Amino acid sequence: MIRLTEVTKRYGETLAVDRISLEVPTGEVSVLIGPSGCGKTTTLRMINRLIEPTSGLIEIDGEDVMSVSPEELRRRIGYVIQSVGLFPHLTVAENIATVPRLLGWKRERIASRVRELLAVVGLEPAEYAEKYPRQLSGGQAQRVGVARALAADPPVLLMDEPFGAVDPLTRERLQAAFERIQREVRKTVVLVTHDVDEAIRLGDRIALMRTGRLEQYDAPEALLDHPASKFVHDFVGADRALKRLGRVRVADVMRTDVVMTADGTRKIDVAACSGGRFVYLVDDDGVLEGWVDCRVLAAGTPAEEAGTRVDWREAAATPDTTLKDALSQMLGLGFRDLAVVDDRGRLLGEVSLRAIEQTMSGSDAHVSNLAEGEVLGAPADTGEGEVE
Ligand SMILES: Nc1ncnc2c1ncn2[C@@H]1O[C@H](COP(=O)(O)OP(=O)(O)OP(=O)(O)O)[C@@H](O)[C@H]1O
Ligand SMILES: [Mg+2]
Known part of the structure; x- marks a missing residue:
């Protein structure tokens, strides 16, 4: 479980994140959503210590992340970001192997893990392992990014707009692939998106943020049926009946x-x-x-x-x-x-x-x-x- 308690990040006069408290139960997906600049990325990056909080407590399975070394955190937390992030001079296989190498895994173990993960994300290992990122489509690169984040089998996955940079059809396929993978691997996931439909589809819970504050943190159905404020109501939008269909397959x-x-x-x-x-x-x-x-x-x-x-x-x-x-x-x-x-x-x-x-x-x-x-x-x- 990930638990944030009264977490705040201040940049000079700007309160990027303002006393956020929330829990992500083990094996569930929580989605952070809200207008641009509301503090989603800052919140996410405080969980793996890419950003240090100004105050407040962040725990993973009861352990304060500030007491864990960044290397150890990197092993426990997979991180996926939009479009960027693959190393351009490394092959797909080498990209996926990044963390296992840091951890000193043996060659054969790394090679078989790479093959296994490529299959999991739906890329034929023989065809893709030796390609370079520039030879991939946006959707394929995104899949490799997910595979790389999963490489050391971390219990926690942080994803910042992972499906943002692709066309709608590819996005739909990536969401479906993510759901399939998550059903198998059951990671504890925090996912940032701008897309309400994506949040409703993928989230077990949705955290709607506004200027650094948490407006509502609830199951998608609760957000649709019982918005806590006019802001939530307006953000979710008018066509609620249709949005509910986003929860059914x-x-x-x-x-x-x-x-x-x-x-x-x-x-x-x-x-x-x-x-x-x-x-x-x-x-x-x-x-x-x-x-x-x-x-x-x-x-x-x-x-x-x-x-x-x-x-x-x-x-x-x-x-x-x-x-x-x-x-x-x-x-x-x-x-x-x-x-x-x-x-x-x-x-x-x-x-x-x-x-x-x-x-x-x-x-x-x-x-x-x-x-x-x-x-x-x-x-x-x-x-x-x-x-x-
Ligand atoms: N390094 C920084 N220095 C100063 N202000 C910052 C810094 N990083 C972020 N901010 C500010 O903190 C606020 C939250 O930024 P953040 O990147 O978390 O927003 P976001 O919700 O991820 O936005 P977007 O949807 O556009 O990605 C913004 O007002 C931003 O300008
Ligand atoms: Mg952001």
Whole structure:
């Protein structure tokens, strides 16, 4: 557990952090969020002593960090920062090996740890170990940064806007990867972000800061449902029902009894539909290639014309996708049903607008109403799946 008690950092007249007290339970993720300059980075860097507090107490598992040597802290605390941080003249493998080397690990142990971590963050060791940071995309570099922070298996991870510098799709994938890794490794994590949706998705608790003070420290649901002040209310924003969908994953509401075929479109007739809305087309490995719309088939259109070919990277969700992102994708594509695939594109099932709506019922809004508004800034026309 990380515990901050009345922690203050003063720069001359500026109170960068003003008597912050909070606890991060072991194995949980706490997210620091708030307007630029509110003291998030300063708070984070005091935990690993990159910055010394002016006053107050910071403890990890009951031990005052000021009584631990910086080297020892470095072993116990992984640190990930936005975009920068990889050493440019070192390979990916050497970057990840930084702390294990400092700790004097044996060569073989380091090499196997590097391979293991690259696999954990979803980078093929044979392909990436010997590359240099300049040969990586932003998202790949970010993954290496996470791998490096995890190298010595520290119980604590500090992350300062780790997914800030990448495009939205990569960001979504990195968040999903982080969630998957965290489910396995259960580190005690403090993560800084500017993005409310990211905080809601990843945080077990959210600390909302304002000019050095802590406005509210609570579970995402509590922040959404019971904002402690007008500032919290306004910061979280208007579309609360949608934001709540950011806590639910496609895996929780998808159906898996979809009809699929690897036979191509020609042989498909209405009988193949067996009551479903779509027959999904997959290749021999089960990778999604498209679908045939059974209602269009039933109206007498030949299968070739009732079929749609798609790129699964663009027209499908994964089990880790949040319902908020799935809904946004549906509105953007104009689909009421979205295929669900694994990370290699293999079809797993389908998530429907109706299922999302059912998740929301009981809260204060309905998707069918939202879909007509401009809440997501996406087209309200859901052409493809209009018929109810
Ligand atoms: N070395 C320093 N000297 C003087 N003032 C500083 C120093 N570092 C930070 N500050 C001030 O402390 C306050 C908090 O800074 P901090 O970097 O923690 O903010 P932040 O919440 O991380 O902001 P951002 O979201 O922009 O990254 C700001 O007003 C900043 O100007
Ligand atoms: Mg900052």
